Amino acid sequence: MTDSGTPRARAADKRRRxxxxxxxxxxxxxVERTTLADIARVADVPVGNVYYYFKTKDDLVRAALSEHSEHLGELTRQLDELPDPVDxxxxxxxxxVGQRDIAARYGCPTGTLAVELDKRADGALDMEAGAVIRQLLDWAGHQFRALGLPDSADLAVTLVSAYQGMSLLANxxxxxxxMTREGTRLLRWLDSLDTGPRPGRPGTP
Known part of the structure; x- marks a missing residue:
């Protein structure tokens, strides 16, 4: 059992916060409006400590993208426990849709960050933001392939594009x-695609 009072545990806790x-x-x-002091305040960490863990703001942006990737991975792992790809x-x-109030106020966490990073002169981090979106596309594409649908990658693009669009408009x-209305449309769209029987589904031989 880890002793939460050890220096290593305290350092890990600060980095996580x-x-x-x-x-x-x-x-x-x-990105542009955020300072290291802003992040330190929310994390309840002395601002001088931030530089010990993250030397630059770009390092913190990478950490944020890693957080988004981890959150997405956790979400999709939970979704994978459902037996049917459509579900x-x-x-x-x-x-x-459950995040509609946050989306209306701030937009999609990864999408807004990807757009902002793409506008920067150095362009060093935009591909890393794109990798998180690619993670979602790959997962969605796998679900469409499991449904036996052709053009599964294109269907994944349609789905994720719809999410980005409705997040942008809501914001x-x-x-x-x-978000609620467009989410309902997407659910109907999925029903229109899901026409064939699959093993293990009720009513399927």
């Missing part, structure tokens, strides 16, 4: 109901 805070603050304020995809959409118009 800073990473979580970075993901939250960068989502809410964007997994529907649960993903419902999770998006731009400050209207969380856009």
């Amino acid at each position: 800073l990473t979580t805070a970075a993901a939250r603050v960068l989502h809410e304020q964007g 997994r995809l529907k649960a993903l959409i419902e999770a998006w 731009a118009l400050r209207d969380p109901d856009i």
Whole structure:
């Protein structure tokens, strides 16, 4: 059992708090408006300690992207426990809609960060943000392939594009109901695609 009072455990806890805070603050304020002091305050860590764990703001951006990737991985692992690919995809959409108030205020955490990073002159981090979106596309594509549908990669792009679009509009118009309405459309769209029997499904021989 780990002793939470050891220096190593305390250091790991501080780093974790800073990473979580970075993901939250960068989502809410964007990269350019966020300072290391902002992140330190939310993490409840002395600002001087931040430099011990993260030398630059870019290091904190990478940490935030890692946090988004980890959160997405945890979500999809939970969804993978559902027996049917359509149920997994529907649960993903419902999770998006469940975040409608946050989306209306700040937009999609990864999508808004990817757009902002793409505008920077150095362009060093935009590909890392794109990798998190690719992670979602790959998972969605796998679900469509499991349904036996052709063009599974394109269907995944359609789904994720719809999410990014409705997040953007909800944020731009400050209207969380856009997420609800478009989420309902996506659920109907999935039903329209899901027409064939599959082994293990009720009513399937």
